[in-house]
Amino acid sequence: MTTVEIIFLAVYFSLLSVLGVYGSHRYRMAFLYYRHKFKLPTPNGTLKALPKVTIQLPIFNEMYVVERLVESVCRIDYPRELLEIQVLDDSTDETCGIARACVERHRQKGHDIVYIHRVNRSGFKAGALENGLKLASGEYVAVFDADFVPSPDFLMRTVPFFADAKVGMVQVRWGHLNREFSILTQAQSIFLDGHFIIEHTARNRAGCFFNFNGTAGIWRRSTISDAGGWQHDTLTEDLDLSYRAQLKGWQFIFLPEVISPAEVPVDMNAFKSQQHRWAKGSIQTAKKLLPTILKSDLPLLVKREAFFHLTNNMAYLLMVLLSVLMPISMVVRFQHGLYGTLFLDLPFFITATASVCVFYVAAQRERGVKGWERFKYLPFLMSLGIGLAINNAKAVGEALLNQQSGFARTPKTGAEGKSVKAVKKSYRGSKTLMPVVELLFAAYFTGALWFAIDSRIYTSVPFIILFLAGFLYVGASSLLQGLAGRAKVPDAAPAVTPSEEQPRQAA
Structure with missing residues (x-):
C-alpha cells in the first residue's frame, strides 16, 4: 500500500472511532435511565398558597x-x-x-x-x-x-x-x-x-x-x-x-x-429547517458555555454529560466525511486483497448503528409500545438520521465559522391525527439546493452498491444500503415537496380576514 492509502485508511478508522464514541453514549443514556427509572420526582415541601x-x-x-x-x-x-x-x-x-x-x-x-x-x-x-x-x-x-x-x-x-x-x-x-x-x-x-x-x-x-x-x-x-x-x-x-x-x-x-x-x-423541508436550527444552536451554545462548564468545579459526571449533550451534533459533520470515505475505503481494501479488514467496521456497527436500535426500542418500550411495533420503524430511523447528515453538517459548519442567521420558524399547519389543512406557500418549508447535494450522495452510494455486489463484498452492503436509502429519501422528499404547488390534502384552509386595525403594542 502507498503512504497516501495508509493515511487515508487511518483517517477513515479515526472517524469510525470518534463516531463510535458518540454512538456508545446512547448506551450510557439507556443505562442511566434504567438505573434511575424509579427515582420519581416529588415536590419538596408544600406551597403556602398558589x-x-x-x-x-x-x-x-x-x-x-x-x-x-x-x-x-x-x-x-x-x-x-x-x-x-x-x-x-x-x-x-x-x-x-x-x-x-x-x-x-x-x-x-x-x-x-x-x-x-x-x-x-x-x-x-x-x-x-x-x-x-x-x-x-x-x-x-x-x-x-x-x-x-x-x-x-x-x-x-x-x-x-x-x-x-x-x-x-x-x-x-x-x-x-x-x-x-x-x-x-x-x-x-x-x-x-x-x-x-x-x-x-x-x-x-x-x-x-x-x-x-x-x-x-x-x-x-x-x-x-x-x-x-x-x-x-x-x-x-x-x-x-x-x-x-x-x-x-x-x-x-x-x-x-x-x-x-x-x-x-409534516413537510420534509420544514423538518430539515427545524433540525438545522437545533443543530446550529447547540454548537453555538457549546462554543459559548462549554469552556466555562469545563473550567468549573462541577462534578466530572456533569461535565462529561454536558460535553456530549452540547457537542453531539458534531457527529453529523463527521458522518458526511465518513459518507465520502466509506466507498473509497471499500475499493482500496478490495484492490489490496484486504477483505478481512472489512470486519473492522463491525465495532462501528455495534457502537453507532446498534446503539440507535437499543436506544429507540427502549424509548418505545417505556412508552408502552408492544411487540413488533417497537422495531418496525428502526431501519427507516437509521436511514433518516443518515439522510439528515448533510443538512445538519451544514448547520454545524455555520456555527463553527460564526455565520449568523435568522431564527427560521417551523411552519405549523394545524395537523392532527392523519389530517392537515391545505396551507399557503409561505407556511411550507423553504426550498434550498441541499436536495441536489443529497441526491448526488445517493447516486454516489448507488455506484458503491453496484461495486460491492459485483465484487462480492457483501459485508459492506448493509452499510451502503442504509446510506443510499437515507440520502435518496431525504433528497427526493425535499425536492418533490419543494416543487409541489400545494399539499394534496383533504381539508380546506380556514377563511381568514386580515385585520384593518394597525398592530398595537398592547391590547
Whole structure:
C-alpha cells in the first residue's frame, strides 16, 4: 500500500472511532435511565398558597394554530385571578387579526389575557419573551409554542415543585398530535420520544444538566433574571438559558408522566429547517458555555454529560466525511486483497448503528409500545438520521465559522391525527439546493452498491444500503415537496380576514 492509502485508511478508522464514541453514549443514556427509572420526582415541601403565573405564547405567522393554542391555554385549571396570559405576536400576516380577535373573545369571558405585538423581530423568540417579561406580573412564567395544546392540569402538576426554593424550572414531556400522519411524522415522534423519555429522564435523575425545550415548561421568574435573562446570540435560546441557570446552581425538574401534545412538521423541508436550527444552536451554545462548564468545579459526571449533550451534533459533520470515505475505503481494501479488514467496521456497527436500535426500542418500550411495533420503524430511523447528515453538517459548519442567521420558524399547519389543512406557500418549508447535494450522495452510494455486489463484498452492503436509502429519501422528499404547488390534502384552509386595525403594542 502507498503512504497516501495508509493515511487515508487511518483517517477513515479515526472517524469510525470518534463516531463510535458518540454512538456508545446512547448506551450510557439507556443505562442511566434504567438505573434511575424509579427515582420519581416529588415536590419538596408544600406551597403556602398558589402563586401568580404568567403564561407566555410567542407566535410568528401562526394563522392555522393560534386559536387552538389560546383556547387550550384558557382551559387550564387555575384560579383566574392568579393567571395572566400573554400572546406575544411578532406576526406580519393575517395572524395579527386572528390572534387579536381571539384574545378579545376570551377577555370578554373573564380571562386575564393580553395581546402584545412588536413591529420588529429583534431577538426573535428570545426578544419576544424578554419583551413580555417587562409587562408580566407573574412570579412564575410558563411558555408554550404555537403548535402546543397543554392539558388543563398542567399548572396544578408543575407549580407544586416550586415549593423547593432551589427549583428554577419544571419541564414536561412533549406528546405528538399528528404521530400517525406519515412515516416521517412517526419517525420524528420516535426521535423526540428518545430525547424526552430516555435522555431527559437519565440526565435529570442522574444529577446532570438538562435543558428547557423552549416550550411546555415553567420557570421561576427570578431564575431567568439571575441567569442573565433571555439572550439571542444563539439560535437555541432555551438551551443557552438552561445551562446558564444550572451553572448558577438552580435545579431543574423533568416530569415525563405529564404530557403536552404538539404538532411535528409534516413537510420534509420544514423538518430539515427545524433540525438545522437545533443543530446550529447547540454548537453555538457549546462554543459559548462549554469552556466555562469545563473550567468549573462541577462534578466530572456533569461535565462529561454536558460535553456530549452540547457537542453531539458534531457527529453529523463527521458522518458526511465518513459518507465520502466509506466507498473509497471499500475499493482500496478490495484492490489490496484486504477483505478481512472489512470486519473492522463491525465495532462501528455495534457502537453507532446498534446503539440507535437499543436506544429507540427502549424509548418505545417505556412508552408502552408492544411487540413488533417497537422495531418496525428502526431501519427507516437509521436511514433518516443518515439522510439528515448533510443538512445538519451544514448547520454545524455555520456555527463553527460564526455565520449568523435568522431564527427560521417551523411552519405549523394545524395537523392532527392523519389530517392537515391545505396551507399557503409561505407556511411550507423553504426550498434550498441541499436536495441536489443529497441526491448526488445517493447516486454516489448507488455506484458503491453496484461495486460491492459485483465484487462480492457483501459485508459492506448493509452499510451502503442504509446510506443510499437515507440520502435518496431525504433528497427526493425535499425536492418533490419543494416543487409541489400545494399539499394534496383533504381539508380546506380556514377563511381568514386580515385585520384593518394597525398592530398595537398592547391590547
